[in-house]
Amino acid sequence: MERGEVAMTHIDKTKPEIPSTEEEGFMQYFEDHKKVYPKTVYGKVRTLKWLVLGLCLSVYYALPWVRWDRGPGQPNQALLLDIYDRRFYIFNLEFWPQDIYYLTGLLIMAALGLFLVTSLFGRIWCGFACPQTVWTDLFMLVERLIEGDRNERMRRDQQKTTLDTVWRKGLKHIIWIGIAFWTGGAWIMYYLDAPTIVGRFWHGQAGSAVYGFTFLFTATTYLLAGWAREQVCTYMCPWPRFQSAMLDEQSFIVTYRSWRGETRGHLKAQKNNTSGIQYGDCIDCGGCITACPTGVDIREGPQLPCIGCGLCIDACDMAMKKVGRPTGLIAWDTLERQAAKANGLHLPTHFFRARTIIYFAAMSVAMTIMVIALTNRPLVNLSVLQDRAPLFVRIADGSIRNGYTIKITNKTHEEAVFHLGLAGLDDATMALSDRHDDRLRDLHLSVGPDQVGSFRILLMAPDHGSSTTFDFALRNETTNEHTSYHAVFLGPGSAASERHNASEGVH
Ligand code: SF4
Numbered sequence: 343m344e345r346g347e348v349a350m351t352h353i354d355k356t357k358p359e360i361p362s363t364e365e366e367g368f369m370q371y372f373e374d375h376k377k378v379y380p381k382t383v384y385g386k387v388r389t390l391k392w393l394v395l396g397l398c399l400s401v402y403y404a405l406p407w408v409r410w411d412r413g414p415g416q417p418n419q420a421l422l423l424d425i426y427d428r429r430f431y432i433f434n435l436e437f438w439p440q441d442i443y444y445l446t447g448l449l450i451m452a453a454l455g456l457f458l459v460t461s462l463f464g465r466i467w468c469g470f471a472c473p474q475t476v477w478t479d480l481f482m483l484v485e486r487l488i489e490g491d492r493n494e495r496m497r498r499d500q501q502k503t504t505l506d507t508v509w510r511k512g513l514k515h516i517i518w519i520g521i522a523f524w525t526g527g528a529w530i531m532y533y534l535d536a537p538t539i540v541g542r543f544w545h546g547q548a549g550s551a552v553y554g555f556t557f558l559f560t561a562t563t564y565l566l567a568g569w570a571r572e573q574v575c576t577y578m579c580p581w582p583r584f585q586s587a588m589l590d591e592q593s594f595i596v597t598y599r600s601w602r603g604e605t606r607g608h609l610k611a612q613k614n615n616t617s618g619i620q621y622g623d624c625i626d627c628g629g630c631i632t633a634c635p636t637g638v639d640i641r642e643g644p645q646l647p648c649i650g651c652g653l654c655i656d657a658c659d660m661a662m663k664k665v666g667r668p669t670g671l672i673a674w675d676t677l678e679r680q681a682a683k684a685n686g687l688h689l690p691t692h693f694f695r696a697r698t699i700i701y702f703a704a705m706s707v708a709m710t711i712m713v714i715a716l717t718n719r720p721l722v723n724l725s726v727l728q729d730r731a732p733l734f735v736r737i738a739d740g741s742i743r744n745g746y747t748i749k750i751t752n753k754t755h756e757e758a759v760f761h762l763g764l765a766g767l768d769d770a771t772m773a774l775s776d777r778h779d780d781r782l783r784d785l786h787l788s789v790g791p792d793q794v795g796s797f798r799i800l801l802m803a804p805d806h807g808s809s810t811t812f813d814f815a816l817r818n819e820t821t822n823e824h825t826s827y828h829a830v831f832l833g834p835g836s837a838a839s840e841r842h843n844a845s846e847g848v849h
């Protein structure tokens with residue numbers, strides 16, 4: 343009898359099952375969650391995963407403690423996302439809220455990089471470096487050390503609760519919560535000076551937001567890595583849903599070499615083969631399934647819950663070594679090469695394909711733009727807001743006055759004096775609103791280090807009738823850095839003032 347025929351004898355496909363209630367009919371579309379008990383495996387992939395896990399966790403936990411000298415009065419944390427003072431410090435770089443588009447550029451680059459890696463090597467990010475995978479792996483390690491490997495854990499879950507089960511599970515949850523707390527606490531340290539906030543935290547002086555967020559991140563780490571595990575990848579994460587758009591037949595993914603493994607059969611059946619079946623190398627030991635952290639049978643082909651971790655490769659290699667057969671029955675390969683090998687052909691690997699070239703080119707362009715923009719980043723920023731009510735004022739000498747609020751951002755760490763002049767509007771004069779009698783062609787404005795200076799400026803010019811465009815020209819008198827802002831001077835005949843008058847009912 344062939345595989346599959348057994349199951350068919352129990353199901354009469356000609357008679358559809360009729361659910362007795364509406365609720366039952368609805369619920370038959372849902373399967374109860376089956377707890378996954380991954381078995382320990384050893385091999386190259388597992389070693390690589392431990393290395394990546396160690397690296398990711400070391401960087402995550404240690405980075406807030408790395409110091410970086412930025413000079414007196416400046417924070418000395420290498421990576422600090424200072425939300426209170428609205429500054430991001432990344433080693434030598436300092437980002438202001440006005441620099442938000444660099445973050446956009448960084449996200450675009452990261453997305454394109456992920457697209458490129460996925461189109462080349464499948465879900466390697468999910469399997470190795472995604473935080474969900476890293477912390478789940480760490481939590482599973484703790485579980486394994488305390489509760490034993492797969493069979494022992496399954497036995498404990500099925501048997502009656504004993505003192506042994508209680509203390510083991512209790513200890514496991516205490517350690518999980520400890521790791522989750524450490525993880526949540528480390529996240530807070532990216533936003534506040536690490537040594538300061540740790541001291542305040544333990545002395546009860548940290549503020550409710552810090553305690554609240556630490557609790558929130560502790561709880562989410564504990565729940566996602568300890569309880570939800572593979573369900574996050576299978577049901578919650580959107581990435582598996584659209585990553586298939588990046589994959590093609592030439593992407594390297596974890597594949598079962600069915601041309602070599604089939605027809606599968608238990609070793610005993612293979613040894614006592616009297617039926618003439620042409621058995622392949624797969625001894626149907628189930629090692630690949632029991633090792634899988636998401637409970638997938640990779641022999642059924644690529645599937646959405648498969649995170650590409652490659653642990654089934656190690657599991658199968660262990661099985662193959664045990665029975666003295668060549669390893670690599672499950673391996674990273676392309677579907678195209680697998681299909682060719684099934685027909686006795688050998689195809690080369692195509693890393694350079696239209697989609698990988700496009701992703702690489704787009705990423706290179708984004709990176710080049712980012713590098714150019716970062717190296718030419720201005721240390722001064724000028725923004726101008728024109729008064730809207732009133733749009734203009736006619737003063738005693740018959741000339742027209744417009745009001746502007748000027749904001750100068752001094753991104754240097756020293757106090758700076760800025761020269762503000764006018765380019766265009768040759769017959770105009772300026773004055774600070776609190777010294778409106780001092781009419782000048784240019785002003786000298788002082789802004790403190792790392793600060794935004796706000797000035798209200800009055801601009802007076804003869805009545806030209808309509809609106810006139812001009813530039814506010816700003817220059818740092820120490821560094822000579824220039825910037826300018828294109829502005830409009832509004833008079834009684836300008837379209838804006840006509841509209842304003844119409845809306846106000848002025849004739
Ligand atoms: S099938 Fe293999 S590669 Fe995919 S998740 Fe399971 S163990 Fe990892």
Ligand code: SF4
Pocket residue numbers: 598603606623624625626627628629630631641657658659661662671672
């Ligand atoms: S581990 Fe290898 S031999 Fe065992 S069932 Fe999976 S594919 Fe077959």
